[in-house]
Amino acid sequence: MAFRSVCQSQEPVTIADRMFQDLRRSILEGGMPAGKKISEPELAAAYGVSRGSLREAIGKLENCNLVTRRPNIGARIISFSIDQLMEIYQIREAMEGMAARLAAQNMTEQEVQNLQELIKRQKSSTPEQPENNNLKHDPDLDFHFCVIKGSQNERLIRMLCQDLYDLVRFYRLRLNPGFTPKAQIEHELIVDAITRRDGEMAEVLMRHHIRASRDRAKLQLENMTPEELGVHEK
Amino acid sequence: MAFRSVCQSQEPVTIADRMFQDLRRSILEGGMPAGKKISEPELAAAYGVSRGSLREAIGKLENCNLVTRRPNIGARIISFSIDQLMEIYQIREAMEGMAARLAAQNMTEQEVQNLQELIKRQKSSTPEQPENNNLKHDPDLDFHFCVIKGSQNERLIRMLCQDLYDLVRFYRLRLNPGFTPKAQIEHELIVDAITRRDGEMAEVLMRHHIRASRDRAKLQLENMTPEELGVHEK
DNA sequence: AACTCCCAAATTGTCAACAATTGGATGTAA
DNA sequence: TTACATCCAATTGTTGACAATTTGGGAGTT
Numbered sequence: 001m002a003f004r005s006v007c008q009s010q011e012p013v014t015i016a017d018r019m020f021q022d023l024r025r026s027i028l029e030g031g032m033p034a035g036k037k038i039s040e041p042e043l044a045a046a047y048g049v050s051r052g053s054l055r056e057a058i059g060k061l062e063n064c065n066l067v068t069r070r071p072n073i074g075a076r077i078i079s080f081s082i083d084q085l086m087e088i089y090q091i092r093e094a095m096e097g098m099a100a101r102l103a104a105q106n107m108t109e110q111e112v113q114n115l116q117e118l119i120k121r122q123k124s125s126t127p128e129q130p131e132n133n134n135l136k137h138d139p140d141l142d143f144h145f146c147v148i149k150g151s152q153n154e155r156l157i158r159m160l161c162q163d164l165y166d167l168v169r170f171y172r173l174r175l176n177p178g179f180t181p182k183a184q185i186e187h188e189l190i191v192d193a194i195t196r197r198d199g200e201m202a203e204v205l206m207r208h209h210i211r212a213s214r215d216r217a218k219l220q221l222e223n224m225t226p227e228e229l230g231v232h233e234k
Numbered sequence: 235m236a237f238r239s240v241c242q243s244q245e246p247v248t249i250a251d252r253m254f255q256d257l258r259r260s261i262l263e264g265g266m267p268a269g270k271k272i273s274e275p276e277l278a279a280a281y282g283v284s285r286g287s288l289r290e291a292i293g294k295l296e297n298c299n300l301v302t303r304r305p306n307i308g309a310r311i312i313s314f315s316i317d318q319l320m321e322i323y324q325i326r327e328a329m330e331g332m333a334a335r336l337a338a339q340n341m342t343e344q345e346v347q348n349l350q351e352l353i354k355r356q357k358s359s360t361p362e363q364p365e366n367n368n369l370k371h372d373p374d375l376d377f378h379f380c381v382i383k384g385s386q387n388e389r390l391i392r393m394l395c396q397d398l399y400d401l402v403r404f405y406r407l408r409l410n411p412g413f414t415p416k417a418q419i420e421h422e423l424i425v426d427a428i429t430r431r432d433g434e435m436a437e438v439l440m441r442h443h444i445r446a447s448r449d450r451a452k453l454q455l456e457n458m459t460p461e462e463l464g465v466h467e468k
Numbered sequence: 469a470a471c472t473c474c475c476a477a478a479t480t481g482t483c484a485a486c487a488a489t490t491g492g493a494t495g496t497a498a
Numbered sequence: 499t500t501a502c503a504t505c506c507a508a509t510t511g512t513t514g515a516c517a518a519t520t521t522g523g524g525a526g527t528t
Contacts (some may be wrong), residue, residue: 014306014512041479049512052512056290059294063296072248072480086390088389090336090387091389091390094328094329095328098328102324107387137242154318154321155325156321156325157323197429248481248482249482289479306488306490306509306510307510308509373502454519
């Protein structure tokens with residue numbers, strides 16, 4: 001049920017794997033400030049691994065888009081950018097719209113039922129726990145992941161869950177957009193369309209929902225100071 | 235103008251970079267058969283580099299989706315799969331549809347003009363050169379790349395040009411779908427919509443075009459033997 | 469004070485040897 | 499013959515040392 005359990009399930013069999021998962025978690029949970037340079041000797045010593053293994057882990061972080069790297073200069077955590085966040089919303093609109101369409105076509109009856117129960121649970125649960133910033137429970141992400149997985153398109157699932165959603169979480173932690181009642185209603189409408197197997201409508205509604213989320217985020221961003229956004233140099 | 239020149243332009247400043255580009259090219263041009271296992275010692279010796287640099291290059295290939303890797307077992311070139319190809323078409327439909335919409339909104343007048351000239355050139359050029367299997371000139375890819383770039387969404391451009399289109403080329407080499415007159419007409423309609431700055435229509439037409447391409451590919455696939463598809467074991 | 473040049477320290481890229489794991493070959497027993 | 503256990507060669511993962519590059523600061527000149 002937890003987001004991580006399906007998208008990132010494999011046990012770390014390799015040192016580089018473990019380092020990758022640890023660092024990824026640390027970045028997504030805010031343990032490493034955005035924009036900070038990564039010192040290979042320092043990090044390797046801190047975790048007690050060799051620089052080689054660490055470098056392989058950094059390579060994987062680069063492919064998750066959590067780190068940028070320049071030859072002979074080094075790697076640094078990505079930094080917060082409103083423009084990038086808006087770009088990500090546009091991409092999500094297209095890809096998750098398609099995912100919703102496919103989910104309406106391809107979900108099993110069991111999966112539809114699970115989705116309905118998920119949404120019902122979220123409706124009756126406590127509306128706001130502002131400081132719930134661990135990776136495990138985010139109602140909005142759980143819903144989106146459930147729909148994406150329902151598309152049955154393996155590559156679409158990987159592109160969204162493994163690559164793009166790491167960025168979504170990165171921004172979400174630093175934005176903390178909560179989970180508005182409006183979003184809950186939009187979710188319910190999407191689930192209704194999927195239940196009716198109306199792929200066309202599911203896509204339209206999902207795209208509308210993500211556009212609306214983007215607008216909500218933009219509104220919120222305009223009222224925040226750079227410090228609140230966690231913009232650091234160095 | 236060439237596809238590569240913009241999407242993969244940076245000079246290889248590092249040995250691992252050079253290896254990555256060489257291997258990528260080799261896979262995309264068919265120099266390495268699909269599904270083949272990669273032997274690290276063998277390849278490293280063949281190119282005269284250390285295994286460490288090679289491994290870093292393989293890591294990058296993995297992120298381009300050209301290679302799959304399992305811990306303690308090794309890496310192998312991806313293999314041909316009709317299901318995967320269909321998945322890719324679905325993703326392209328969503329993402330390039332959005333790209334066309336954004337291109338209609340955001341392209342500069344100069345970019346629109348370039349696009350019009352590109353399509354005019356292709357219209358009057360020789361219709362078919364069946365064995366033109368180098369990476370540089372593929373009229374269909376040139377067109378799609380031009381539209382994608384016009385979206386001005388940097389991440390969308392990267393996701394499509396760097397990651398997904400490597401797969402498109404991988405399959406295209408082994409499928410050689412040519413460039414039908416129908417596709418040319420579809421391209422022209424899309425350019426018309428972009429010229430009118432009609433994003434909605436550009437998206438609809440692009441999605442239709444990619445769906446039609448998918449159907450054409452599927453039709454062709456049903457008439458091919460496994461050997462023609464380059465399906466190897468080993 | 470500002471600018472250039474140069475050097476040293478720190479950081480990243482590369483390599484070759486070592487450790488751990490896998491897959492198959494061999495041999496044995498039911 | 500089949501099934502299973504054991505061993506060995508080959509492959510992959512890991513490490514520490516070495517080479518190449520960048521960066522920051524200081525001496526010297528204008």
